[in-house]
Amino acid sequence: MSLFQIDFGNEETPHRVVGIDLGTTNSLVAFMDLTAPKVIPGADGSPIVPSVVSIPEHGEPIVGAPAVARLITDPESTIYSVKRLMGRGVADVQDELKLFPFHIAPGSESVIQLELGGKRFTPPGISAQVLRQLKRNAEAHLGESIDHAVITVPAYFNDAQRQATKDAGRIAGLQVMRLLNEPTAAALAYGLDKRQNGIVAVYDLGGGTFDISILKLHDGIFEVLATNGDTHLGGDDFDNLLLRVALEDIATEWGLDLSMDPVAVQTLRRAVIDAKHQLSTLAATTVAFHYQGRSYRRELTRDVFERLITPIVDRTLAPCRNCMADAGVTPEQIDEVVLVGGSTRVPLVREAVRVLFKAEPHTELNPDEVVALGAAVQAGILSGHVEDKLLLDVTPLSLGIETMGGVVSKLIHRNSTIPATASETFTTAVDGQRNVLIHVVQGEREMVRDCRSLARFDLKDIDPLPAGMAKIEVRFLIDANGILNVSAKDLRTGKEHSVEVKPSYGLTDEQVEAMILESFAKAEDDFNERQVREARVEADRILNAVDKAKGDDAYLELSEEERARVDNGIAELLLAYHGENHRLILDKMEALNKATMKLAELMMNSAVRGALKGTKIDQ
Amino acid sequence: MVSGPPPSDYFAIFGIEKKLALDLEDLQRRFYSNSREWHPDRHARASAQQLAWAEEASATLNDAWRVLRDPVARAEYVLKGEGFDIGEQRGKDVPPELLEEVFELNMALEEAREGDANAKSEVVRALAKFEGLLSEIDSERDTLFVEYDAASARDTLSRLRALLNRRKYLQNLVRDARATLA
Incomplete structure (x- = not known):
């Protein structure tokens, strides 16, 4: 008998499952904290990890915000929007490849191979880098190892795109408990404190994908009636359009075609994205671009921007109408419309949604975070923490x-x-x-x-x-x-x-296995770190249990010497706790367990006596 | 808990008697309640065998829900179960009194597709008539449902099958007419 057993019993604690939004532009990880989902910040304090990976000539891949800076300094070995390439063949993505500065290796028929810094990567391999970063962030924040996740995908993703996402999770060392459709995740996040019954439409325009889903909510059941979308439509298309216009503009003004210069293209891309963001709140802004001692400035009004992007926004309308037809509902029957994805910050997009659904869309939750939050709720459903909710989703394609x-x-x-x-x-x-x-x-x-x-x-x-x-x-x-x-x-x-x-x-399964093995070689350090972390979690438990036991009457029954042994055990465990040797932590835990054996027995006896007397034991 | 393979009969999986006239609200309640019990998300931590059963039960339930909530699919399911052939019988059961109208509609459709404005108004008129016929068929269908539930007569099913074939025929016509107008 040990204190640990008295305090916690032998109940196996279920694995913690985190929720991950693996986005085209940004990725986030969230977890279920008692009753509410929470996003997890990274070392820089922000929960947003840009889905950008840079492969330096030497050393480990760089992920997230630090990689974003390298988009401009090292465009040919820095990858963004890799989600657009997931589960696709080279023939499918010719259009985007023209805009990407990185190169495709030969032999990419069934799986695209990206050539970066002399090495080859597949889209799932790159996505796995982003997932690993999110995993590290979650582990650092929660102080335990994280091996299980719910990962979100666009509802309109086909089988190959879903499989590629699952592969990415496996390569990153995550057991993917569930792939969850992004609009459904958003509905789940909204449904937590909003309406219990009714018809809800979720309009999700992200960086590279568009989804529309219509759900019926009924006392905790989230039944998807229909879904539709376009896996090649998103904010990236706004950027690419502005970029093309600006490049042409510069070509006329400077007499110089910069489209083949990756550094210039990425710098200009950053400038048009900034302008796009500003036009969500301002009526006009300036696209400013400085390059090799020359400056380009062009005023861009929201009016012109909206006229440019109208054809792209209109492409979201047909999927919405088809979705309503498949769900068998009219706009009047839809009780709520929820907006998801960064691109729904664009006023023209909001207006289009308002007109189509004849309703004021919901924007209370941060459109960048809502999908990750919903994924955390689903993680809670799978781990048994959330009991009253259930998702019934659909397959998007026949x-x-x-x-x-x-x-x-x-x-x-x-x-x-x-x-x-x-x-x-x-x-x-x-x-x-x-x-x-x-x-x-x-x-x-x-x-x-x-x-x-x-x-x-x-x-x-x-x-x-x-x-x-x-x-x-x-x-x-x-x-x-x-x-x-x-x-x-x-x-x-x-x-x-x-x-x-x-x-x-x-x-193929063999290729995924090979990539997992490859990552194991590098995982040695990770592994040690993880063992230390796990040992610390165990140590926390026993230290808490001993602390609690010291307040028990039984503690007074111990001799002076026995108490000193307990205190000594605590001190030694704490010393090991702050070291990096997991074996030492485990040894000291064992020693403390032995030192508190007598205490545990005394407590057990008094508990048994109490029970026999018919009094209740207060935990 | 799911402890074995689910029943494969669509009525049994909802725990209801085989009936053609169903209370859809009751069916939905049963669908949700069975889903809560069987959906794989409810068994994420169970053994592989349990999870497989849950998946099987859930998949059958989902299909049963899709079929039984739709009166036509439901009727076809029962007909098939009783050994009726429910394959395409287009043309065979065109009501003789409609033959002329159908012929005229097809002509008008042809002309409308070629851009004849007069033909278009003819299509609109015919469409209204056929839509009216469709809703007549649907109420006739509901009467047959009640009749079958009361006596389980094979003759009722024969008439039901003829009615559904007629409906299918009319529905195709209506669909073509709508597509031409759109």
Whole structure:
């Protein structure tokens, strides 16, 4: 019997789960503090970690605010907006690559490989750097190791983009308990202290993605009715547009094309972003750019800015209308509209939302923080701390398989509540056929070529039988993360059938494993640090328990000598506590445990006596 | 707690009798209450086996909710369960009294697509008529629902299937007409 056991029993404390908003421009981590979610500040005091990673020639990757400075000084080895590349192939991102200063390595067909400082990185590998920084911030703030997280993704992310995000989490040493859709997260954060029942629309315009979700709230249930969006639409597009205009302007004024000069482009990019931010509150501002002894200044009014971006803002409207149609609601039936994402600070965006939904949108919560806060609430649901809330989300895109003539046969329709499942029976076309290849696609169009290829599944080792005799049932399950799982069963034998998966875009399991191993080499230091931290958490517990026990009547029953042993044990543990040797902390804990053994027994006896007398033990 | 695979019958999973006329509010209450029990988020710390069951139960429940809350999907589910073929039967069940009107609408649609303004007003007129017919069919459907729930007669289901085929046919017409006008 030890004091530890008396005080805390043997109950296993559940893992702490943090909520992470892994954004295009900024990322944040939050946790559930007793009853309310809270964002976690980094060493600089700000909870916002810019999603920027810089790879110096020597040393460790630089993440966040310090990396932002290097966008200008070292643009070719500094990456921003990597979320736009997640789960995509080179062919998909030609447009953005023109604007990115960094280079793509050859052989990037299924997974983009970025070349930085002579090294190669995949988008999940870069995102993992941002996640690691958030993990470190959370660990420093909470004083314990953090291994479990909820990570948010745009609702309109497809399977490959979701898988890439999950891979990033694994590479960063996080067990991704759940991928959570960003607008749903926001609804959860708002729903905490707002309305309990009604229809809510969440309009989420971030740095690089746009989502619209319509939810029904019913006594703690958050049921998503429909979602829609565009994973290539966001504030970045405003910046790129302003940047192009400014570059042309400078070309005319200076007679100099700066578009191929990465340092100039990134400096100018910073200047137009500053101007954009100012136009959220001012009617006019100046784009100021100094470069190699020359100066460019151009007044930009909000009016001109709005005329420029109107086509981009209008692109959000069709998804909103489609979403309402799918949800079966009219603007009049929507009780509340919530704005999420930094780009909803743009007055024109707010106006567009107001007109479309005929309602004044909510902006009480900080649009930069609301997604992370919601992720923390979901983390609380998963760890059992939040009991009355439940999210019922949907899959944003229909799932189908390729049939004869390149036609898609839909198995799970968009906006189906997840988890969702469908089965299909396959057979062979020729005598003795051993393999059946299944091509899975995601999208709303009729033809395979107009949909997104997800993966090819090979049903292997089918018993050689006459054509059409083999019957293999394939089960498709979209889990609560929106990720597809496939299993197959031979209906003749009832045996599970092996399925070999070849993802069309993304890392294979082996590649992810290799990246995890690679990170282990560097993780040695992290590991030691973590063990020390964990030992300190344990030490805190026992020190608290001893402290409490010293106030108990039983303590008075100890001899002078026994009390001195306890005090000595405390002093030695405290000394080890402030060192960096976790073994020493554990040894001293053990010693203190021994020194307080008698005390623990006395306390237990008096507790038992008390219980026998029928008095209640006051913990 | 989920302790085994869920029932695969859509009515059983809600704990209700097989009925065509359903109280949707009651169904929603049951959906939410079962979701609270079975959703995988409620079993995040359970064993892999429990989690798999929860996922299975939840997925079946979600599909059952999608099907049963929609009167047409619900009727088709029951018909299929009773061995009726519910495949596409387009054209077969066009009510003879409508043949002429349908033919005229198709002509008008063709002309309207080619930009004929007169044809457009004809489409609008026909659309109103067919929409009216659709809502008639829906109330007839509800009557058949009650009739089936009372006596479970196979003959009721036969008539229901014919009605649904007619509905499908009309709905396609209405959809085409709306798309042409839009």
